Amino acid sequence: MAVLKGLKPEKVFAYFEKLCSVPHGSGNTKIISDLCVSFAEEMGLKYRQEPCNNVVIWKPASPGCESAEPIILQGHIDMVCAKTDDCTKDMTREGLDLMTDGEWVWADKTSLGGDNCIAVAMILAILSDDTLVHPPIEAVFTVDEEVGMDGAFALDCSDLRGKKLLNLDSELEGVFTVSCAGGMRSDCLLPAELTDAAGTEGFGITVAGLQGGHSGADIHLGRGSANRLMGRVLAAALEKFPGLRLAAISGGQFDNVICSRCDAVAALPTGSGAAFTAFIREFDAGLKNEYAVTDPGVTLTCAAAEAAKAVPAERTATLVQALAAMPQGVEAMDTDFPGLVQTSLNMGVVKLDGDGLHITFSIRSSIASRKLMLAQRVRAVAALAGGTVAERGVYPGWQYKRESKFRDTLLAAYKDLTGKDGVVEATHGGLECGLLMEKIPGLDAVSMGPELHDVHSVRERLNVPSTERTYELVCELLRRSC
Known part of the structure; x- marks a missing residue:
């Protein structure tokens, strides 16, 4: 029996459950893409x-609306695949285990992918409903938004006629996004090699229990980054234990997710065990004090570990100092939208491989020059450590449009349905609207969505009543656009 059966809107949740039944992490979207194609074929709709x-x-x-301007409805079909430490699910091959209490929907031990499959489900429900009054609809489903908006970069817009875009990739009901930050990814490589670590004993170090979160939506909350904290731990350990060598480090999977766990292995001179354990215990107490409010579950632990090979001590010092010196978090707040982050950086992935230490960042700013300035700082630190930086996924911001009839129509519909005024705001998160506006001159856009909490994490959950109200609003907007 379908887990979400009985939730309203029934068609929306039926499609959402079907989408969640197949794997669709970023870079693994063929199955869900084919599912959308099968839907179009079943409905007899033109597709590409x-x-x-x-x-x-x-x-x-719909009949009577043939002369109306088309509307583009858009969402992305990939998700961030996060899971608990004890989850055995292979998210590259298996769908999600959905759960609900009637008020919220979530996935057992994994992220939900409501960002952004709830948008896809809503659009499929609209496309399947011949009772709705609507103008021509151009439904656009993009891939790999979560890893650099690759689908939006690749999208062929030559056969799209619509000049009005409703993006459904926002997570606060009643909040209508009209501007977003631009961004980029920076991939650092600090060369290093592993050599024999004879005469040392290994210690596994783990920073865990942090809340993590979305590097755009949650970066201002002061939550700890496990990668940044591990850099602090190792830098402090170097001062107390000369000769420490880095044997391993691995933290994070996605550059746009605040890292919640980082594991490292350090090789120390034999006989350092008791002193090192005491050092870790003291540092753990300090972290618990610092993050008592934002990350009350933070832990720093150590245990004996294998360390047959490690980076030489002198090179270890350079790597650790660079890791500790790299920027992380909020750089500047916006002056036009009080309370909004203007410029930030997230150290999403850190990993020691055979060729050296890899550090991947997501950089965001609503001011292009500030984005480039922060990228320059990353390059400078990497250069001082003898490393290199490759930059990719550079995407434009979305500038606020002061006059918009499309936005006015949406806000009026929201007021009539709810009796409340919608909130118009900018976001520090990245949205595909900026890229689509570059590709389609004259495009007017608004982004909205139902209530989604803790996206990109195992705590992600979707509000059911909010989904119903949001779907009703989209249908009303379509009706008023005829």
Whole structure:
């Protein structure tokens, strides 16, 4: 029996459950893309599937609305795959285990992927409903938004006629996003090699229990980054234990997720065990004090570990100092939108491989020059450590449009349905609207969505009543656009 059966809107949650039944992490979107294609074929709708797995579906206007301007409905089909330490699910091959209490929907021991499959489910429900009044609809489903908006970069817009875009990739009901930060990814490599570690004993070090979160939506909350904290731990350990050598380090999977756990192995001179354990215990107490409010579950632990090979001590010092010196978190707040982060950086992934220490960052700013300035700082620290930086996934910001009839129509519909005024704001998160506006001159856009909490984490949950109200609002906007 379907887990979400009986939740309203029934069609939306039926499609959402179907989408969640197949794996669709970033870079693994072929199955869900084909599912969207099968839907279009079953409905007899024109569609196009791109080599990268983007899908575009067209639905003609309902009777009487043929002369109305088309509306583009858009969401992305990939998700961030996060799971608990004890979860055995292979998210590259298996779907999600959905759960609900009638008020919220979540996935057992994994992220939910409501960001952004709830948008896809809503659009499929609209496309399948021949009772709705609507203008021509151009439904755009993009891939790999979570790892650099690759699908939006690749999207062929030459056959799209719509000049109004409703992006459904926001997570606060009643909040209508009209501007977003631009961003980029920076991949650092600090060369190093592992050599024999005879005469040392190994210690596994773990920073865990942090809340993590979205590097755009949650970066201002002061939550700890396990990668940054591990850099602090190792830098402090170097001062107390000369000769420490780095044997391993691994933290994070995604550059746009605040890292919640980092593991490292340090090789210390034999006989350092008792003193090192005491050092870790003292540092753990300090972290618990610092993060008592934002990350009350933080822990720093150590245990004996294998360390047959490690980076030489002198090179270890350089790597650790660079890791500790790299920027992390909020750099500047916005002056036009009080309370909004203007510029930030997230050290999402840290890993020691055979060729050296890899550090991957997500950089965001609503001011292009500030984004470039922060990228320059990363390059400078890497250069001082003898490393290199490759930059990718540079995407533009979305500038606020002061006059918008499309936005006015949406806000009026929201007021009529709820009796409340919508909140118009900018976001520090990255949205595909900026890229689509570059590709489609004259495009007007608004982003909205139902209530989603703790996206990109195992605590992610979708509010059911909010989903119903949001779906009703989208349908009303379509009706008023005829």
